[in-house]
Amino acid sequence: EEQLEESGGGLVQPGGSLKLSCAASGFAFSNYWMSWVRQAPGKGLEWVASIKQDGSEKYYVDSVKGRFTISRDNAKTSMYLQMNSLRAEDTAVYYCARGAERCFDNWGQGTLVTVSS
């Protein structure tokens, strides 16, 4: 069964840092673009970042450029999101999603990040 499982969310103060992880299983992880998509409480989905199969290309939504870094380790079938200089508006459930070429065809259950003092 193809699965994605996020971890690493929690409560962090404004200006703080957090690193999210996404563990993949059941499919050839290294063959796929991977992405992070977030959803603020009561709001719609927002694409955050995507990374190419070999990690050579990375793309970000403007609001997180310079603060967030997406990475992956194909040997560990895992993807990561390093989040620095966190702001209240970054509070959201962060989903790991497979794909970024045509759509996002497989999603994890999400991990909640709360930025608050």
Place this chain on the structure above:
Amino acid sequence: QSALTQPASVSGSPGQSITISCTGTSRDVGTYDLVSWYQQHPGKAPKLMIYDVSKRPSGVSGRFSGSKSGNTASLTISGLQAEDEADYSCCSYAGSRTWVFGGGTKLTVL
């Protein structure tokens, strides 16, 4: 990178058909045939229902269909069933390896 526009809510009775619109611009929906739709039940992860404007992934009911005209894409659900009650979000490629989602539409089955 402005969000696509969807109605906040739509409703229909069991057996009826409903259509949810998703309006973008010539920089996203109007240029690329890379519109997808996602179903999300409360507290659950999104599920892909339509991709490439009108294609259905394996396992998705034929009651779900998608289309596009100009800058507006649409999701139609026919033969509404109680389990269709959920939030539906559209997504479009916006060029330069970026993506934009709609604000989501809450579907209520009366």
